Amino acid sequence: SILSVLYSFAKKIGTVAMVYLIGYFEWSAAWLIGPVILSVIRDEWKKDKELRRNIAKAAAMCNEKEVILARVDDLPSWVFFPDVERVEWLNRILRQVWPNVNHYAKTLIKETIEPNVRVSLEAYKLYGFRFERVILGSIPLRIGGVKVYDRNVSRNEIILDMDVFYAGDCDISFTIGGIKGGIKDFQIHGMMRVVMKPLITSMPLVGGLQVFFLNNPTIDFNLVGMADLLDMPGLSDILRRIIVEQVANMMVLPNKLPIRLSDEVPATVLKVPQPEGVLRVHVVEAKQLMKMDIGVLRKGKSDPYAIISVGAQQFRTKTIDNTVNPKWDFWCESIVFEPQGQVLELHLYDADDLSKKDESLGRATVDVSGVAKKGQVDLWMTLEGVKSGMVHLRMTWLTLSSSFEDLKAAIAETQLLRLTNMSTALLMVFIDSAKNLPNARPLKKPDPYAQLTVGKQQETTTVLFRTEDPVWEQGFTFLVNNPDSDTLRIKVIDQKTTREIGYFVYDLISLVDKPDLQVVSQPYRLITSGPDSKINLSLQMRILKFEGSKEGVTEDDDEVEEGDSLLKTQEESPLVQGDSVKKPDSPLSTREKEGSPVRISKQESKDSLQSAPSISYQQPAEDLMTLSKAPPGVDSPPTGDLRNRTPSSTSSTGEAGLGRIQLTLRYSVQRQRLVVVVHKVANLPLRDPTNIPDPYVKLYLLPERAKDSKRKTETMKDNCNPVYDETFEYILSQGELNSRQLEVSVVTRKGWFSSQSPVMGQVCDITS
Numbered sequence: 118s119i120l121s122v123l124y125s126f127a128k129k130i131g132t133v134a135m136v137y138l139i140g141y142f143e144w145s146a147a148w149l150i151g152p153v154i155l156s157v158i159r160d161e162w163k164k165d166k167e168l169r170r171n172i173a174k175a176a177a178m179c180n181e182k183e184v185i186l187a188r189v190d191d192l193p194s195w196v197f198f199p200d201v202e203r204v205e206w207l208n209r210i211l212r213q214v215w216p217n218v219n220h221y222a223k224t225l226i227k228e229t230i231e232p233n234v235r236v237s238l239e240a241y242k243l244y245g246f247r248f249e250r251v252i253l254g255s256i257p258l259r260i261g262g263v264k265v266y267d268r269n270v271s272r273n274e275i276i277l278d279m280d281v282f283y284a285g286d287c288d289i290s291f292t293i294g295g296i297k298g299g300i301k302d303f304q305i306h307g308m309m310r311v312v313m314k315p316l317i318t319s320m321p322l323v324g325g326l327q328v329f330f331l332n333n334p335t336i337d338f339n340l341v342g343m344a345d346l347l348d349m350p351g352l353s354d355i356l357r358r359i360i361v362e363q364v365a366n367m368m369v370l371p372n373k374l375p376i377r378l379s380d381e382v383p384a385t386v387l388k389v390p391q392p393e394g395v396l397r398v399h400v401v402e403a404k405q406l407m408k409m410d411i412g413v414l415r416k417g418k419s420d421p422y423a424i425i426s427v428g429a430q431q432f433r434t435k436t437i438d439n440t441v442n443p444k445w446d447f448w449c450e451s452i453v454f455e456p457q458g459q460v461l462e463l464h465l466y467d468a469d470d471l472s473k474k475d476e477s478l479g480r481a482t483v484d485v486s487g488v489a490k491k492g493q494v495d496l497w498m499t500l501e502g503v504k505s506g507m508v509h510l511r512m513t514w515l516t517l518s519s520s521f522e523d524l525k526a527a528i529a530e531t532q533l534l535r536l537t538n539m540s541t542a543l544l545m546v547f548i549d550s551a552k553n554l555p556n557a558r559p560l561k562k563p564d565p566y567a568q569l570t571v572g573k574q575q576e577t578t579t580v581l582f583r584t585e586d587p588v589w590e591q592g593f594t595f596l597v598n599n600p601d602s603d604t605l606r607i608k609v610i611d612q613k614t615t616r617e618i619g620y621f622v623y624d625l626i627s628l629v630d631k632p633d634l635q636v637v638s639q640p641y642r643l644i645t646s647g648p649d650s651k652i653n654l655s656l657q658m659r660i661l662k663f664e665g666s667k668e669g670v671t672e673d674d675d676e677v678e679e680g681d682s683l684l685k686t687q688e689e690s691p692l693v694q695g696d697s698v699k700k701p702d703s704p705l706s707t708r709e710k711e712g713s714p715v716r717i718s719k720q721e722s723k724d725s726l727q728s729a730p731s732i733s734y735q736q737p738a739e740d741l742m743t744l745s746k747a748p749p750g751v752d753s754p755p756t757g758d759l760r761n762r763t764p765s766s767t768s769s770t771g772e773a774g775l776g777r778i779q780l781t782l783r784y785s786v787q788r789q790r791l792v793v794v795v796h797k798v799a800n801l802p803l804r805d806p807t808n809i810p811d812p813y814v815k816l817y818l819l820p821e822r823a824k825d826s827k828r829k830t831e832t833m834k835d836n837c838n839p840v841y842d843e844t845f846e847y848i849l850s851q852g853e854l855n856s857r858q859l860e861v862s863v864v865t866r867k868g869w870f871s872s873q874s875p876v877m878g879q880v881c882d883i884t885s
Contacts, residue, residue, distance in 0.1 A: 200264055201262035201263065201264045201278075201280070202262060202263055202264070202265075203262055204260050204262065204263050207260050207263070208257070208259055208260055211257045211258055211259070211260070212257045215253070215255070215257040215258075218253065218257070218258070219252065219253045222251065222253055223251040223252075226248060226251050227248060227251070229367065229579070230363050230367070231246070231247060231248050232579070232580060233363050233366065234246055234359055234360065234363055235247070237359045237362070237363075238293065238355075238356075238359060241355055243293050243294065243355075244293075244294055245292065245293060245294045245295065246291060246292070246293050247291065247292055248289065248290070248291050249290040249291055249292060249297070250288065250289065250290045251289050252287060252288040252289070253285055253287045254285045254286035254287045254288060255285075255286060256284070256285035256286050257285070258281065258282075258283045258285075259281075259282050259283065260279050260280065260281060260282075261279075261280035261281070261282055262279070262280045263277055263278070263279050263280075264277065264278040265277050266278075271314075272316070273314055273315045273316055274312055274313060274314035274315065274316065275312070275313040275314070275316070275323070276310065276311075276312050276313075277310070277311045277312075277313075278308055278309070278310050278311075278331075278458070279308070279309045279310075279311060280308060280309075281305070281306070281307060281308070281309045281334075282305075282306045283303070283304065283305050283306075284302075284304045285303065286302075287300065287301070287302075287303045288301070289301075289303070298340060298341065299340070299341040300338050300339070300340060300341070301338070301339045301340075301341050302337075302338060302339045303336075303337075303338040304335075304336070304337045304338065305334050305335065305336050305364075306334060306335045307330045307331075307332070307333070307334025307335060308330065308331050308332070308334075308458070309328065309329070309330055309331075309368075310328075310329055310330070310331055310455065310458065311326060311327070311328050312326065312327040312328075313325075313326055314327070314386075314387075315382060315386060317379055317381055317382070319379070319381065321378055321379065323378055323379075324377075324378060324379045324381060324382035324386070324387075325375060325376055325377045325378050325379065325382050325386070325387040326375070326376040326378065326387075327373045327374070327375055327376075327387060327390070328368065328373065328374040328375075328376065329368050329369065329370055329372065329373040329374060330368055330369045330370070330428075331370060331428070331455060331458040331459050332369070332370075332428060332458075332459060332460055332462075333361075333365055333369055333426065333428070333429065334364070334369070336360070336361050336364060338357075338360075340356070365428075365429035366429060369428050369429035370427075370428035370429065370453075370454050370455060370459060371392065371428060371429065371430065371452050371453075371454050371594065372428075372429055373390070373454075375387040375388045384547070384549070384590045385547045385592070385637075385638075385655055388547065388590060388591065388592040389545050389546075389547040389592030389594075389655070389657075390454065390592075391517065391545065391657075391659070392452050392453060392454045392517065392543065392594065393453055393454060393455065393456050393489070393516075393517075394453055394456070394489065394514055394515055394516045394517060395450055395451065395452055395453065395514075395515040395517075395540065395543065395596070395661055396427060396450065396451045396453050396461070396485060396488060396489075396512060396513075396514060396515075397448070397449075397450050397512065397513040397514075397515060397539070398425055398432075398448070398449050398450070398451065398461065398510065398511075398512050399446075399447070399448050399510070399511035399512070399513075400423055400425065400434055400445050400446075400447040400448075400449075400463070400508070400509075400510060401444070401445070401446060401509040401510065401511060402442070402443060402444040402445060402446075402508075402509045403421065403423075403442065403443050403445075403465065403500075403506060403507060403508045403509065404441070404442045404506075404507055404509075404831075405441065405442070405505045405506055405507060405831070406419055406421055406441040406442070406443070406465065406478050406479075406500075406503075406505070406506045407419065407441070407467075407478055407479075407503050407504065407505060407506060408441060409467040409476050409478070410439075410467070418439045418440055418441050419439075419440070419441055419467040419478060420436055420437070420438045420439065420440075420467055420468040420469075421436070421437060421440070421441075421443045421465055421466070421467060421468070421478055422434050422435065422436040422437070422465070422466055422468055423445065423447070423463055423464065423465050423466075423508070424463070424464045424465075424466070425449055425451075425461065425462070425463055426461070426462040426463075426464070427451040427453065427459065427460075427461050427462075427485065428451075428459060430451045430452070432447075432449040432451075434447040435447070436468045448534075448536055448538070448539060450539065450540055450596055452543070452594055452596070453485055453489075456485045456486045456488075456489040457486045458486070459484075459485040459486075460482045460483065460484055460485060461482065461483045461484075461485060461488075461512070462480065462481075462482050463480060463481045463482070463483075463498075463508060463510070464477065464479075464480045465477070465478035465479050465480070465500065465506070465508065466478060477502060477503070478500065478503060478506060479500025479501060479502050479503040479506045479508075480500060480501050480502055481498040481499075481500055481501060481508055481510075482501075483498070483510070483512070484785070488512045488513075488514050489514045490666065491514070491666050492513070492514050492663065492664060492665040492666045493511075493512070493513050493514070493663075493665070493666075494510070494511070494512045494513075495510075495511045496509075496510060496842065496844055497509050497510075497842060497843050497844065498510060498844050499828065499843060499844060499845045499846065501846060507831075507843065513663060514663075515661040515662060515663055516661075516662050516663075516664050517543060517659035517660070517661065517662070518659060518660045518661075518662040519633055519634055519659060519660075520660065521629050521634065521660065523660040523662045524541060524542065524600065524601075524660050526662070527541035527542070527660055527661050527662065528541050528599065530663065537598075538598070539598070540596035540597055540598055540661060541597065541598065541599060541600070541660065541661055542596075542597040542599075542600045542625075542658055542659065542660050542661060543594065543595070543596060543597065543658065543659045543660075543661060544571060544594070544595045544596075544597050544605065544625065544656070544657070544658050545592065545593075545594050545595075545656070545657045545658075545659075546569060546592065546593045546594075546595065546605065546654065546655070546656055547590075547591070547592045547593075547654065547655040547656075548567055548569065548578060548589050548590075548591055548592075548593070548607070548652070548653075548654055549588070549589065549590055549638065549653040549654065549655065550586065550587060550588040550589060550590070550652075550653050551565065551567070551586065551587050551589075551609060551619075551643070551650070551651065551652045551653070552585075552586050552640075552649070552650065552651050552652075552653075553585060553586070553647050553649040553650045553651065554585045554586070554587070554609065554618055554619065554643075554646065554647065554650055555618055555619075555646055555647040555650065556585075557611035557613065557614045557616050557618050558611075558613065558614060561583075562583045562584055562585055563583075563584070563585065563611040563613075563618060564580055564581065564582045564583060564611055564612040564613050565580070565581060565584070565587045565609050565610065565611060565612070565618065566578050566579060566580040566581070566587075566609075566610055566612055567589060567607055567608070567609050567610075567652075568607070568608045568609075568610060569593055569595075569605065569606070569607050570605075570606045570607075570608075571595040571596075571597060571603060571604075571605050571606075572595075572597070572598055572603055574595050574596065576593040576595075578591050579591070580612045582612075597625060597658070600625040600626055600628070600629075600658060601626055602626075603625050604622055604623060604624050604625060605622070605623040605625060605656070606620065606621075606622050606623075607620060607621045607622075607623075607652065607654075608620045609643060609646070609652070617645070618646055619643030619644065619645060619646030619647075619650050619652075620643065620644055620645065620646075621641050621642075621643055621644060621652055622644075623641070623654075623656070625658065628656060628658045633657075634657065634658045634659065635655070635656060635657035635658070636654070636655060636656045636657075637655050638653060638654075638655050639653070639654060639655070639656075640652070640653050640654075641653075641654060769799065769800050770800045770802065771800075773878070774802060775801070775802060775877060775878040776798060776799060776800045776801040776802065776837075776863070776877070776878060777798070777799050777800060778795075778797075778798045778799075778814070778861065778863065778878075778880060779795075779796035779797050779798075779799070780793065780794065780795060780796065780861065780880075781793070781794040781796065782794075782859070784849075784854065790846045790847065790848055790849065791846065791847040791849045791854070791859075792844060792845070792846050793816060793828075793844070793845045793846075793847070793859065794842070794843070794844050794845075795814045795816075795830055795841045795842075795843050795844075795845070795861075796840070796841065796842055797838070797839060797840040797841060797842070798812060798814065798838065798839050798841075798863055799838050800837065800838065801837040801838070801863070801877060801878075802837075802877075803837055808867060809835040809836070809837065810835075810836075810837065810865035810867055810877065811832050811833065811834050811835065811836075811865055811866040811867050812832070812833055812836065812837075812839050812863055812864065812865050812877065813829055813830050813831060813832040813833065813839075813863075813864055813865075813866070814829065814830045814841060814861060814862070814863055814864075815827065815828070815829045815830075815861075815862045815863075815864050816828040816829065816845060816859065816860065816861055816862075817859075817860040817862075818847060818857055818858070818859060818860075819857065819858040819859070819860055819881070820857075820858065822860075826847065828845040830843045831843070832866055858881055859881070860879065860880075860881050861879065861880045861881070862876055862878070862879045863876070863877045863878050863879070864876050864877065865877055
C-alpha cells in the first residue's frame with residue numbers, strides 16, 4: 118500500500134539523516150553499535166514470535182502427526198517414534214462404506230454366529246434362540262493405527278497389524294423361547310492381524326486375506342428387554358460367555374476368517390494354513406497364594422485352579438482343595454500359527470460354590486515368541502494383581518517336520534515323560550465337499566454337516582440346507598497321539614433328523630507312503646450311504662520335533678517382530694551399603710555419559726554416583742520376552758566367572774566387599790511391562806559364623822517408593838549364596854522409563870531384632 122511505502126521511505130531517510138548528523142558533529146562510530154545491536158535483537162524477536170503464532174495456528178488446524186513432522190528438526194534424537202502409523206484416511210473410508218458393512222455383518226451373524234449360539238444355549242436348556250434384528254448403527258469401526266511388517270517377511274505375503282476399536286450405537290434384538298431381548302452398546306477392542314497372501318501377477322494382485330485377532334479381544338455389551346430375567350445369578354454370564362466364545366471361534370487364533378479374492382488361489386491355501394509349531398505347557402505348581410477362605414481365627418486357605426489360554430484355546434487344571442501351595446502337574450498343548458504377538462495367559466482362581474463367583478488369585482503372561490526362540494523354558498513367575506503368589510511353568514516349543522523318521526524320537530520323548538495324552542504329530546484336514554448324498558427324509562433333500570473325530574478331539578462343519586452336494590471348504594487341525602494307531606473318522610449327519618447318512622474312516626498310518634506325508638484333493642467313498650456318494654478331502658501330517666534354541670538371532674530380526682523391544686541385562690552388580698537410595702542431583706561422570714552402568718552408595722555427606730566396571734549392559738540381541746535359562750544352583754562360593762556372563766574386573770565380593778547380585782532387566786514395548794529377573798546372590802559376607810543370614814531380595818520403583826511397587830523374593834534360610842530365579846513385572850509406559858529407577862535391596866530376616874541394619878546391600882539401576 119501507499120502508506121507502507123511512505124513509511125519505509127521515511128525510515129530510510131531518517132537513517133541517512135542520522136548517519137549524516139553523526140559525521141557532521143564528528144561523533145565516534147561507537148554510537149552506531151548500540152542501535153544496530155538493538156535493531157538486530159528486535160528483528161529476531163519478531164521473527165521468533167511470528168513463528169510461534171504460525172505454529173499455534175497450524176496446531177489448531179492440522180492433526181498432531183503433521184505438527185510433529187513439521188517440527189521434527191527441533192526434536193532431540195532420543196525421541197522414540199513408534200512404527201504404528203495413524204490411518205485417518207482409512208477411518209474416513211470406513212465411515213463411507215459403513216452402510217455396506219451393515220449388510221455384510223447381518224448376513225455373517227445370521228448364517229454363522231446364530232446357529233452356533235443356538236446350539237450352545239441348548240446345552241443350558243435355553244431353546245429357540247434367533248436374531249430378530251441386526252443393525253450396527255451409524256458409528257463405524259475405528260482403526261487406531263496400522264503396523265506393516267516389511268522385513269523378515271515372505272515375498273509371497275503382506276502382514277499388517279491393526280488396532281481395532283468399535284463402540285457403536287448398534288441395535289440387535291433376539292428371542293429365546295418366545296422371550297424378547299436385545300443388545301446395546303456393543304464394544305470390542307483388540308489387535309487384529311491381516312495377512313494378504315498369496316501375491317499373484319494378475320489383478321487384484323492379492324489372492325486372498327486372512328483376518329484374525331492375535332489374542333482374545335476385549336468385548337462388552339449391555340442387555341436390554343430381558344434385563345430382569347438375565348440379571349438372575351449365572352444366566353447373564355452364560356449369554357455373555359457364549360457370545361465371547363463365538364467371536365473367538367471365528368476370529369481368534371488358531372481360528373481365522375479367510376476371504377478369497379481370486380479364483381486362481383486354491384481354497385486350501387487360505388483355509389488350511391500350516392501352523393508354526395506346537396507349544397507344550399507344564400503347569401507344575403504354585404506357592405504362597407492368597408488365602409481367600411478365611412475363618413473366624415483369620416486362618417484359612419484357598420481351593421485353587423488355573424486356566425491357561427493361548428488365543429481361543431483354553432485349558433483348565435483340576436481344583437485342589439484347602440491349600441495355598443497347590444501341585445497340579447498339569448500338561449496341555451496348544452497349536453500356534455503366529456508366535457510373534459501371541460501370549461500365553463495364566464489365570465488362577467479360588468473355586469467357590471455356585472452361589473459365588475470364583476475369586477481371582479492372580480495372573481501371569483508369557484510371550485510365545487520368547488519360548489519359540491529358546492526352545493525350552495523353566496521359570497517361576499510372580500502373579501500380577503495380588504499381594505503374593507508365584508506359579509511354576511515349564512514350556513517347550515515343538516516345530517513341524519515332514520520326515521516320518523522323527524516320529525520315533527517324538528514317541529520316545531512322551532514315554533520318557535510318562536505321559537499318554539501328549540501328541541507326537543499334527544494332522545491338517547481340508548474337507549472340500551460331498552456329492553450325491555442320500556435323502557434323510559422322503560422326497561426332501563438333507564441338511565448335511567460333517568463331524569470329524571481324531572482320538573478325543575471333535576470338530577464340526579457348518580450346516581448347509583437342502584442340498585445333496587454340499588460344499589463346505591473348511592479346514593481343521595488335530596493333534597495326534599500316535600499316527601501308527603490313530604484314525605480319522607468323518608460322519609455326515611442330517612441336521613433335521615440327526616441321522617447319519619454316511620461315514621468314512623482313514624488310518625493315519627496310510628499317509629506314511631504318501632509324498633510329503635499328504636494327500637491333495639482326493640475323493641473317498643462314503644460307507645452306508647448312496648452308491649455314488651463321495652467326500653472330497655485333503656490331508657497333511659507333520660511330526661512334532663524338538664529342535665532346541667534358535668541361535669544367531671540378529672538385531673534386524675527383532676526389528677520386524679511384534680513388540681519390538683529394548684533389552685538391558687545387568688549381569689553382575691556389586692552390592693553396596695545403604696538403607697535407602699535417593700535420586701542424585703550430581704552430574705554423571707564421563708564414563709556414565711558414554712552409557713556405563715552406575716551404582717549408588719550411601720556416604721556420610723551425600724549420595725553420589727560412581728561408575729561400576731563390574732556391571733555390563735548388552736545391546737538388543739533377541740526378542741525382549743525371550744526367557745533366559747535359569748543358571749545352575751550355587752552350593753559354594755563361585756571360584757570363577759558366572760556362566761555366560763561378562764567377566765568382572767573386581768573381586769568376587771564386589772568393590773564394597775558385600776557380595777554380588779545377578780539380575781536381568783527387560784522391557785516389552787508390546788505389553789508395556791518392565792520385567793526384572795532376580796537370578797542369584799553370591800558371596801554375602803559372614804561376619805558371625807553362628808548367625809548365618811536368611812536373605813531375600815526386595816525391589817522398589819523410585820522416586821516415590823510406593824507400596825504397590827514393592828516386590829520381594831522368597832526367603833532362603835541360612836544361605837550366603839541364595840539362588841532365586843524369580844521374575845517380577847511392573848506395568849510402565851515407555852515414557853516413564855526415563856524418569857524411574859529400580860532399587861534392589863538384599864535383606865536378612867535375622868537382622869530385625871538386632872542392633873545392626875537388616876539391609877545387607879543395595880543396587881540402584883536407572884531403567885532407561
